[in-house]
Amino acid sequence: MIGSMDDRHNLAxxxxxxxxxxxxxxPRRLTPPSTESAAPDPVFAALCDExxxxxxxxxxxxxxxxxxxxxxxxxxxxxxxxxxxxxPRLMGPAHHSALEWYRRFGAEPAVSNEPADHIGLLLxxxxxxxxxxxxxxxxxxxxxxxxxxxxxxxxxxxxxARHPLHLALARATLxxxxxxxxx
Amino acid sequence: MSITRRNLFQMTGGAAGLLTAxxxxxxxxxxxxxxxxxxATINVIKTACGICSPNCGIEATVKDGxxxxxxxxxxxxxxEGHLCGKGAAGGEFLLDSDRLKYPMKRTxxxxxxxxxxxxxxxxxxxxxxxxxxxxxxxxxxxxRESLLFCTLPGHDFWSRFMNALGVxxxxxxxxxxxxxxxxxQRYTTGGKQWTNDFENSxxxxxxxxxxxxxxxxxxxxxIVKARANGAKVVRFAPTYTATSKMSTEYHNIRPGxxxxxxxxxxxxxxxxxxxxxDFVGQYTNFGQYESEIRTHFAQYTPQWAxxxxxxxAADIAxxxxxxxxxxxxxxxxxxxxxxxxxxxxxQLVHAISILNILAGTIDRPGGRYFARGIPLAxxxxxxxxxxxxxxxxxxxxxxxxxxLAEEVNQGMFSTLADGMLRRYPGMIKAAFWNNYTIxxxxxxxxxxxxxxxxxxxxxxxxxxxxxxxxxxxxxxxTTYLEGSGIVVRNYRATSPQAAARQPVSAPMFETxxxxxVALELGKRLTPDYFKKPDGAWxxxxxxxxxxxxxxxxxxxxxxxxxKGRVDRPAPFVPRTSFPTVGGSNKCQxxxxxxxxxGAEPLPKWHPKRDQPSAEYPYYxxxxxxxxxxxxxxxxxxxxxxxxxxxxxIINPALxxxxxxxxxxxxxxxSRVGQLELPAHLSQTLRPDCxxxxxxxxxxxxxxxxxxxxxxxxxDLVPDASAEDxxxxxxxxxxxxxxxxxxxxxxx
Ligand code: SF4
Numbered sequence: 001m002i003g004s005m006d007d008r009h010n011l012a013x014x015x016x017x018x019x020x021x022x023x024x025x026x027p028r029r030l031t032p033p034s035t036e037s038a039a040p041d042p043v044f045a046a047l048c049d050e051x052x053x054x055x056x057x058x059x060x061x062x063x064x065x066x067x068x069x070x071x072x073x074x075x076x077x078x079x080x081x082x083x084x085x086x087x088p089r090l091m092g093p094a095h096h097s098a099l100e101w102y103r104r105f106g107a108e109p110a111v112s113n114e115p116a117d118h119i120g121l122l123l124x125x126x127x128x129x130x131x132x133x134x135x136x137x138x139x140x141x142x143x144x145x146x147x148x149x150x151x152x153x154x155x156x157x158x159x160x161a162r163h164p165l166h167l168a169l170a171r172a173t174l175x176x177x178x179x180x181x182x183x
Numbered sequence: 184m185s186i187t188r189r190n191l192f193q194m195t196g197g198a199a200g201l202l203t204a205x206x207x208x209x210x211x212x213x214x215x216x217x218x219x220x221x222x223a224t225i226n227v228i229k230t231a232c233g234i235c236s237p238n239c240g241i242e243a244t245v246k247d248g249x250x251x252x253x254x255x256x257x258x259x260x261x262x263e264g265h266l267c268g269k270g271a272a273g274g275e276f277l278l279d280s281d282r283l284k285y286p287m288k289r290t291x292x293x294x295x296x297x298x299x300x301x302x303x304x305x306x307x308x309x310x311x312x313x314x315x316x317x318x319x320x321x322x323x324x325x326x327r328e329s330l331l332f333c334t335l336p337g338h339d340f341w342s343r344f345m346n347a348l349g350v351x352x353x354x355x356x357x358x359x360x361x362x363x364x365x366x367x368q369r370y371t372t373g374g375k376q377w378t379n380d381f382e383n384s385x386x387x388x389x390x391x392x393x394x395x396x397x398x399x400x401x402x403x404x405x406i407v408k409a410r411a412n413g414a415k416v417v418r419f420a421p422t423y424t425a426t427s428k429m430s431t432e433y434h435n436i437r438p439g440x441x442x443x444x445x446x447x448x449x450x451x452x453x454x455x456x457x458x459x460x461d462f463v464g465q466y467t468n469f470g471q472y473e474s475e476i477r478t479h480f481a482q483y484t485p486q487w488a489x490x491x492x493x494x495x496a497a498d499i500a501x502x503x504x505x506x507x508x509x510x511x512x513x514x515x516x517x518x519x520x521x522x523x524x525x526x527x528x529x530q531l532v533h534a535i536s537i538l539n540i541l542a543g544t545i546d547r548p549g550g551r552y553f554a555r556g557i558p559l560a561x562x563x564x565x566x567x568x569x570x571x572x573x574x575x576x577x578x579x580x581x582x583x584x585x586x587l588a589e590e591v592n593q594g595m596f597s598t599l600a601d602g603m604l605r606r607y608p609g610m611i612k613a614a615f616w617n618n619y620t621i622x623x624x625x626x627x628x629x630x631x632x633x634x635x636x637x638x639x640x641x642x643x644x645x646x647x648x649x650x651x652x653x654x655x656x657x658x659x660x661t662t663y664l665e666g667s668g669i670v671v672r673n674y675r676a677t678s679p680q681a682a683a684r685q686p687v688s689a690p691m692f693e694t695x696x697x698x699x700v701a702l703e704l705g706k707r708l709t710p711d712y713f714k715k716p717d718g719a720w721x722x723x724x725x726x727x728x729x730x731x732x733x734x735x736x737x738x739x740x741x742x743x744x745x746k747g748r749v750d751r752p753a754p755f756v757p758r759t760s761f762p763t764v765g766g767s768n769k770c771q772x773x774x775x776x777x778x779x780x781g782a783e784p785l786p787k788w789h790p791k792r793d794q795p796s797a798e799y800p801y802y803x804x805x806x807x808x809x810x811x812x813x814x815x816x817x818x819x820x821x822x823x824x825x826x827x828x829x830x831x832i833i834n835p836a837l838x839x840x841x842x843x844x845x846x847x848x849x850x851x852x853s854r855v856g857q858l859e860l861p862a863h864l865s866q867t868l869r870p871d872c873x874x875x876x877x878x879x880x881x882x883x884x885x886x887x888x889x890x891x892x893x894x895x896x897x898d899l900v901p902d903a904s905a906e907d908x909x910x911x912x913x914x915x916x917x918x919x920x921x922x923x924x925x926x927x928x929x930x
Contacts, residue, residue: 091249
């Protein structure tokens, strides 16, 4: 169980920023919460610091974002869930399942020509579920179906990342998933 | 209406109040919108395959924009309701996670397969502006000859762009494909034809031709139907393939000696007067040059050919007689399996054309038809451009030394590296690569070196190929499943079809077509060529509308698309006039114009370039497996699973002699390189040969499925200079893609 409403909103805030960070190459487009409003979570706070630092020299962060997620470059950490299925491809069953989830809540991705199971979209949507005070069972189902797969990719990202921002992003996301799993 | 969380809530009918939650969730609005559907939508879309030229009909099932299934369409006269393995696996191109997704620029100036390019995503505007600026700079500083475009002419807008720019050095792969046939047919029958009327043929003679094994459905079905109709099929090839299996008679010929057999067959047919007298007398220049022709071919006896080819002389003579007297008969030519293999391919294609002429089946039932297509107006006919500038400058590949190749404006992969490294080093400053990879060149290592000499390279492709990994700017290309077009199917002369190609999915990510790039670069560099008379920019959609309307396919493209396909069956009326170049509307056996252009008016015997020796005792053969399309499908998940890599295929008898067992690593060495790969023992080829599949050995680490798997067959095949081609009478520019001999060593 996730504890208080404050906890929930705090986690939701974190998930929303993490989702955005996975969807945005340019760190200048990210707005980390101010230190006061950030949770006393050192891993998340480290991510916020790295975002602010990366905003001073965004190109190196953009290169690393491209290398890690977009290919070419071998894209060591493909951000789409279907790309990690036993038969990897884009827009596989996880894409359809994610779409179903979004639709149940009246939403769909703003662009339809990209897979719906991007880790960033999934985290953003999860943030909404958290903030919307959905039943724990709903949160758990979504997490199991659409977030847990990413642990292996995030572990790889921790090893692969050449930029502190992406290392911090992997750590913070793993931290969030760990707390959710333990709750 | 801008979407706010409030009206989104209203639009979604209070769906759990999702977006009304307090807190810092503004990002959600950026990446999500109100759902347009409550449930998954399933569409069935009829379109056309685009992997190879028959463009077989496809029915695509699409769920929520994601392709689920591709299958054939009944009534399509090429696929006849079927797709081959490549066609059926098409969805894996569309949904390959390795796909190039966004324009990117290199940030690491060091280029090489082992260098991390340091890609960074950029906008299309930045990419196109950069390309236009750099091209403009090099044109001003170094002239138009300094630009290299490695691309097929492609979309009409793309051709227009290159013409408007005055591009001198547009290079394509046709010399590793059908260039020789194109040249020979222009002068001997009046036009290159893929339209073989196998079904009505009674005798089919195949020199190397291997389209059954290549899975080209329209041809494979043709041979099957011909056999069912009682035709005799005779195949000469050093390898036993599915085509050999479908043949009535198979001869295990020595590599590169088909020309000798064809010349001897012509001799038998002419000396015994077995040719179709009516056709030959009425529609060819035989009468005009009879004595030269008879004298020329008399030297090529079956006995002589037998010694070169290992085909018994009696069989050569018998097959010649059967071919000439079992009517109708046909000897098709087709691309890689014949037209570009050896230094003597031009002569072979000429000899095969003469055999068809002597059989009297040029544009006759059971023979090589002229295609009856459905003509489409080109962009230049619809919106005539201002006069194009003259193409001033030096041709980097030396093609100007081969006037017949120069006339058709195709090629030359085979001499490009030599041109860039030796003939005019440093001349090429900027290059645009459109869907070509280094693997496609006869000796890729030289091409790799040549690419490093280019200051600025752009690569447009679907996946990150070897070429892409060396580029400064990468442009992500759409696949045939994401675009619109009109395809004309004309492999059956009596029932041509036009079919609508339409997207089964919106272009994924930020992929775009070459027409888009042409238009956008055109606006930046040659704007006058991309405006309509009313001053508005040209538009690919309007081009399709005009083409559909002018061809009477519909009022516009949308109407044609709604029909899906238009059939134009017509009674077959055989031609009585053959538009040969300089041939007074007759087929030409002896081509006098060739003599004027430094070529041989009648095909002479020339051995292939590389012959077995004590140092390199074995013939080297390459092939394109039926499950792959050249070098472009190895990263397709399904096709990769079926055939992920290549091996050295060796006859068990030779393997035993050399002490090689199945799977053992071997080293193949030619005069230009060496390869190490596992042996695969097979009775399907002669014991004096070794065979390696083309399409493997991608060096790009960016291809997660195909990268670094297998070896590059071309690494053993010497490339050449244009002067080499002239010296060897290779006036048709055959690329010699397997003209090599090798040594085999067990490891
Ligand atoms: S033969 Fe195969 S690859 Fe070629 S168009 Fe037909 S289905 Fe596509």
